[in-house]
Amino acid sequence: MTGTTLGQGLDGLPIAPALPELAAALGRAGVAVLRAPPGAGKTTAVPLALIAAGVVRGRILMLEPRRVAARAAAERLAEGLGEAVGGRVGYRMRGEAVAGAAIEVVTEGVLTRMIQSDPELRGIGLVIFDEFHERALASDLGLALALEIRGALRPDLKLLVMSATLDVEAVSALLDGAPVVTAEGRAFPVETLWLDRPLASGAGRGPGLEEATAELTLRALGETEGGVLVFLPGQREIARTAARLAPALPPGVRLQPLHGGLTLAEQRAALAPAREGRKLVLATSIAETSLTIPDVRVVIDAGRARRARFDPASGMSRLVTERVTRAEAEQRRGRAGRVAPGRCYRLWTKGEEGALAAAAPPEILAADLAGLALEVALWGGTVETMPFPTPPPAPALAEARALLRALGALDQGGAITAHGRVLAGLPTHPRLGHMLILAGEHRSRDLAADLAALLAARDPLRGAGGPAEVDLAIRLQALRDPGAAEREHPVTVDRGAIAAIRAEARRLRAGGAKGAGEPLGAGALLSLAYPDRIAKRRDGEAPRYLLSGGKGAVLPPGDPLARAPFLVIADLDGDPREAKARRALSLSEAEIRALHADASRRERVCEWSRRDRAVLARDRLMLGALALEDRPWTNAPPEAVAAALVEGVRDLGLDTLPWTPAARRLAARVEWLRARGVDLPDMSDAGLRDGLDEWLAPFLTGRARLEDLARIDLAGALGARLDWEARARLDALAPAEIAAPTGTRLAIDYSGAAPSVAVRLQEMFGLTRHPSIGPDAVPLVLELLSPAGRPVQTTADLPGFWKSSYADVRRDLRGRYPKHPWPEDPAAAEPTRRAKPRG
Known part of the structure; x- marks a missing residue:
């Protein structure tokens, strides 16, 4: 590829005038930041233009945030060269790769694996971070690693960060003052329409959102021409909105969903131009960036986005539905102006727009950081010193490291272990990778692979409620025999989702050691991935459980799993008070003892019980916060019982003690004299409370209950705090x-x-x-x-x-x-x- 030709039809893209400046900046500095609005054509034109300008020596890696976007970008780039994917342009993602001699489009996690395998990135001349404004965790990690490579190993490695909406000054500073190139806006104007009044109270999520979106879509179909793209927060909302629209669509309108759970053929059908009539695409945020749906002229934005939020205090992530940000709304609006003048309908009023956040927070601030912490440990660096655009929050990082230590992936000093190196090489979360490795030792890798694939995918059961709401065993049954699952449970099995899960499970089965241990059940296997979420049923009628990690969980009333004394819960809603279990399996106490003996500890405790108003001495076998055994400790040391009774006094207050007039007079004498600067033991209320272990405990021998305190000689206990000299000083200066x-x-x-x-x-x-x-x-x-x-x-x-x-x-x-x-x-x-x- 020589000269300045960009490829078929690329010269007319809005970004074209900025490409010579970008090539010059990148050739001069080796790093650059490109800011180009939605619809400018940066994904399609930039790699071809840089190669044509002779700026890059070696292959180009271009990162895309999603699989469907990576595949579509590769196909558009190859089309611009007049060839099919697999020649000069290829793509690589988890479980799928097509070689490319000059350009390779990869998903973000693939770059990390490439760097860990070859820290010099030999043969790569340029790494492009496309759609960097999305600030995905893997993208931030990839950029930090690439910067370290450029700084220490490959000063010739070129880096380009591209975005539609981005704080370019901050990124430029991170790239050592990289030049910033700004491209012009979209090719065609887009008219924006807002609601006249806010949605009624209660709308904006759930059925209200879907009904309002369907009504607005039908209105837009009647007022406009061309393809229509509707943004909704998730697959469930897409399905419900589609069900509302289907009976009312005008003739010639073809409805097509677009989300990450679809097959490749279904995704391509959504992206392809309509051969006749009009196309109506209902999409998640997957369609915000990178993807081009050529015939779209109308965008309908329901104004919601779904994001993952991680709570380091509970170690749990949950998906939350939130209002879009202004940056996201602008990205969505830009989809309407790519082929002709367009129109954007927004499901909120113009007055509400000012209350929208400017941009979504970087994923590093709200994500589970276990994978990132493991990758950085494998790299040999520390998270705190690496050049991340946004530093990760300390609590979430500490939680991630604690999990990795519990899994044996890090040692106590934070260095990666041999087990951690194996984990880092597996294409799954460290929890699930740990399960896969240990499953191989027990001849259970196939079952573990099924579980890992199920947990990493969307739920294959539709209408899963009642007994099918939580139980992962029903999903395992559906994976093996969808028909049987439908016959035995009130569910519909999504065959497409099952096919994708089976494909992922086959990939996860590959490799791994095979041991001679006894095969494990599904619940036992799952407990290897979630040792902190092994749950024991609490006493009482309600299906409430205590997790080994110390948090609480509850099952839906009437759920068959609620009768199980022990569960392992893989997914919870993240409620900080008592989380709702969403995916779980039962397991036996014997399985827990056999698999988690090394993590269990014998604990003998003397504890004050406020409820019993007595000291309880117990001999327990503990797994985290769970007591697998709990029996009386009959020969507890007297000093331990006394210390627990002291805690009871501290809990209930000093008035619990048998104060006699003599005891009160003695304390008053001492305090009066101390107020005059005489050195005597502190007998104020605060001083007595703080010093209970010292002065009261010796007088509690043989006592364990609250009523036993009445037999204490309190005046004698207080007097024992005074040695002969202090007693003489007291009697002389403050006589009784x-x-x-x-x-x-x-x-x-x-x-x-x-x-x-x-x-x-x-x-x-x-x-x-x-x-x-x-x-x-x-x-x-x-x-x-x-x-x-x-x-x-x-x-x-x-x-x-x-x-x-x-x-x-x-x-x-x-x-x-x-x-x-x-x-x-x-x-x-x-x-x-x-x-x-x-x-």
Whole structure:
């Protein structure tokens, strides 16, 4: 291929004027970023133009995000050269390859495998990342690996990133300041129409979305000419919308679905121009980019997209249906302007458009990162230091590494193991690859391959509800005998899906070691892939399960699997509180013990049970969070029981303890003195709670229940915290009592604002110096009592009281208590506990 000829019919594409600039930039810098709107023709024209310009030495690899797009791009490129695929243009994807001498279109995961097999990419001159704005995880990984190759091994390797909507400045910076080339827009204008008012409440998903889409499609068919492309979020919505449309379609309109689950022939039928009449294509987002449906002039956008969301806290992914972003809506709109002026109908109002997000988040922020972490470990790098356009979130990365360690793919230091190297070479998720490898050792590879193919594909059962809703065994039956499955269960088997699953299973059966172990059942095999989702039925009527990973799961009421004591659940809806099981198999406790003995652990625990208000000492065999055995631990060490009872006290609070007046006085004395800077053990509520293990546990020997605490000598336990020196300091500076002049021992109350004692007034006669305590000689508050024990005066200055207020007290009480002495000079009188003698 020489000169500047682009190939048949390519010179008229909107991108054509930008191609010389792109070739010059790539030849000069070796890296470039091309921004070209939808419909510009970049996928078709760029590889041919770069070869024609002599910029590339070696083959071109062009990445496409989907299998159907890769195959279609290769066919269009070959057509532009006037030849069939297999000459100068080929394609490669999982399980299918057609050689190409000059250009090879590959799906994103294929590039990773090529790099891991040949880190220098020998014979490759240019790698093109098409539709990079989709920010697929495999595309990000491929670019990061290619950048490392260019930086360390192949400085001559050229890299080109192409996109319709992209933050080109950020990508240019990642490519060391790569030049940015911008192409013109689509060839034909597209008129956009919005709804007059928002969809009614409740519409926008489920039946409401499908009904509204069908109505808008029929309206568009009546107002326009040419092919119609309808965007819906998933296969189920496509089927329901098609069922609504079929009876009402005008004559000559051929309805054709387009999604990844179709056969190659069905996909080609959707892409081919209509020979007569009009074509109506109902498609998922697969038709947003790369694919050209030549005769489409009308786009109807239902405004929804389906995305995978991964929750690192639960280790589960789920598909969610969300509003399209503005970037996605623009991509979809662009499909209408490729062959003639077009029209785009949007199933939302113009006012709602401002609330749409600008673009979908990169997949690396919302995906299961186990495969990425394994690939980077195989590469010998670290995720944190590789040049990813967007760094992966730390929690999801930690979850991925934890899973890989559990599968034996990484060692504790994060380095890849021999088992991990084998896993990385398998064309499936590490979980399923782990199952396939171990299945070979048990002469069960065929069954494992069936399971892996089933789990990686869309559900082959239509109308699967009731007993067929969750049970993978019914899907295995359908894989082997579709008719039997339909006869025995209320389902319809999708024969096309079954054929694709069988083909994938055949591919997964190839290779692998064959051991001599006993064959395994389906549930046992599945537990090898999902050891963290082995589930044990909880007590109670509802079909609720606890997973070995610690999360909860629930089955639909009445599901036959709900009677099984143990399950392994391969798919859950990701609800963080209690996930709904969507695909599961039963297995026996014996199978769990045999296969997961190395992961099980004997655990003897003493735990405080709030429900029983007692310490429970148990001897358990644990698999993660599941107790396979649970029996009493009859000879549990006393210190372990005491530690658990301490946790009970901490849980219920210090008021659970048997506080006596003596215990409270001791704690109050200590705290009063500590407030004055004296070094003593902390006996505040917080200090006592924090130090329970130290001061209370030694007094709990032989006690295991809440009521046993009543027998504790709490004052003795608190006092034991004071050594001889601390006790002497306490008694000297904060005595428990003082002596009245009569010799009566008076207990000091330290619980108030200041230490105080209550004493009958007559017992203090003759005292001319006020008593004080503490290192700073704090006056002791005296609560003076009448002969009947009622408070009459509170003072912190007894000599001052004698000289002032006493006279008033004497006048008020002398007549009331005539049998008791009331001297005029109390400071000189004899203290007494008695009444006056009879005279």
